[in-house]
Amino acid sequence: MSQPKIRNMEDFASVSGISRPTLSKYFNDPASVRSSTRARIETALERFDFHPNIYAMNQNRRLTKNIGIVVPNLSDPFFAEMARNIENWVIKAGFRPVLLGSHGDPEQEIENLDNLRLIKPAGVLMAPLGRMSLASRIASFCEDVPTVLFDSNIDDIGEAFVGSNNVQSVCLIVDYLCRTGQPPAFFEMKTPANPNAFKRRNTYVRAMEELGHEPRLIQVDGEGWNLEEIGFREGTKVLSEGQLPTDTILCSNDRLAIGVLSAAYQLGFKVGIEGDCDLRVAGHDDHPFSRYTCPTLTTVSQDYEVIAEKSAKTLFELIESEKRAEKRTVTMLDGKLVMRGSA
Amino acid sequence: MSQPKIRNMEDFASVSGISRPTLSKYFNDPASVRSSTRARIETALERFDFHPNIYAMNQNRRLTKNIGIVVPNLSDPFFAEMARNIENWVIKAGFRPVLLGSHGDPEQEIENLDNLRLIKPAGVLMAPLGRMSLASRIASFCEDVPTVLFDSNIDDIGEAFVGSNNVQSVCLIVDYLCRTGQPPAFFEMKTPANPNAFKRRNTYVRAMEELGHEPRLIQVDGEGWNLEEIGFREGTKVLSEGQLPTDTILCSNDRLAIGVLSAAYQLGFKVGIEGDCDLRVAGHDDHPFSRYTCPTLTTVSQDYEVIAEKSAKTLFELIESEKRAEKRTVTMLDGKLVMRGSA
DNA sequence: CAAATAAATTTACGCGCGTAAATTTAAAAT
């Protein structure tokens, strides 16, 4: 069959016998045309396999069905997984995900938002870089586009925040560690880029004091996002100096813990909960790789799936309501203790 | 100063005193306007911070400065890192990277190409899914858009391929393992999705035969891309059955090896090269996490940076030449042995 | 069956920009 080439909606209009404005309505919302018309269009669609040009749509529609997803770093499996989860929810809700990573760079983060503006997204789901983020510029973006933050909170920015309850989760694991062995020291970066890190530090200190133990902060040097490397390098230092007043290390996040675990292994420490072990290491986040470390990493889970679902649905409600949130909501999800081999 | 809001190039034309067609020329190529004009534009640009709408540009230009980057899975740190490297080269060459992940799904891979078509990319860098890829549809895309494949080759598709020389790299590590201990068994998936896996298997068999050893294939069940999980689950089976005729396992890739390493640890095997160890495990790829496993993973590096650079530059040359390659070139980069603790 | 209502069509313009042709202006060369 010598089908004529369909180059645009006009072409498709002539071969399908439907006017272009009606087709436009259909592609925007199939339910908005009469069912008999819909059937005719869909029959023609099967024969000709036409897809409207999404960028031309974006350009002209006041509001599109695009939803931007911005994460600090796609190279981090945590964010990659989180993004994947969110993408699935976005698709399920009939929207179109547009995923952008910021490579740990605040300028790139803003550029991502600028690019998103051009496709007139119905909303944006964003995990900000944190402390380094250019907050005021993000804020001005959020004034124009309904935005839900996840993972890292920035005060008063966006319509809502969904993340984990660091107070609860850190208390949980500190409590667990204290019950099952020596009270933990807290291993973290001196100047962490992520606001969660500060909450975790403070909570650790408070939790230790409440349990009647002296908090011990191990604050190590290091810049950037190569956390395993930092955990390994600085963990090696700390462990080989042998000045640790405890045999238990709680790391501010799993990626640091993965590095520390590797350092401990190489230095000949036996890590774990058994009697013959000389070190316990715990993390925070339930990073995708933490179940494959040696030993497997005891940690507190951030429930990816729930954070993804909750933040996505919060945004969808906002979009459907067609108005902005009266009040910024903050949702903090409890972590669950994941008891594995390392502590 | 009460700057008028610049909404488009027309607005910018009036405030800058330059005609819109000249501005259009400038934004396409700053060198194409007289230097005095360029200076005037750039001065105005500083005052008004105008950026042309990239999507409107894409729509109208016959050829854009976009370069598509398509990888099988952004959740895999290997591809995430590779993509980051490529993005850097693309930016450095004055192009605009557009990164898309296929989530391991052949349909998504095609959809990514269809979406790329709309932004009229100058070229595409693509790591295909492999065996599952809908090859004929990729081929027809490649007829329209200059495309360089990397990582996984598909015969005769694209203008060029850049990847690692599996024959060389597998020979290298087989040789190393045979020299330093018992000849390795080869641990892999029964039905791998990636064509490299087949090359590696065949090379392993040949290399073993040439060295006068009997090849031993351990072909495990498993679907999908959660390779660590498969390595762990099937590794646990293999190791606990205790039927291994050798104490050395060469895994088809690092992600499987990470799973096997975890299984070995949990079963109480001591993995490593020292005399008191009862198992050696090696991988292939030098995955970002392989330097933090316990013990650290001996492997063969695929040189990310060189593959990224070479494939990018091959594409740039193609684009500049403004014609298609007379002959499809295949570049295979040698791997380097990375001797770490596990074998 | 006619009247009321709903949906589709026709017509026309807009989005932000590329680009070609004719014309004017500015710079370089004589």
Place this chain on the structure above:
DNA sequence: ATTTTAAATTTACGCGCGTAAATTTATTTG
């Protein structure tokens, strides 16, 4: 200063689609 040449401007149209208003056609209601 005059001619030659290069570059900028004006004008006009196109890309693929959204969308509003007026009109026609089809469906539903009484």
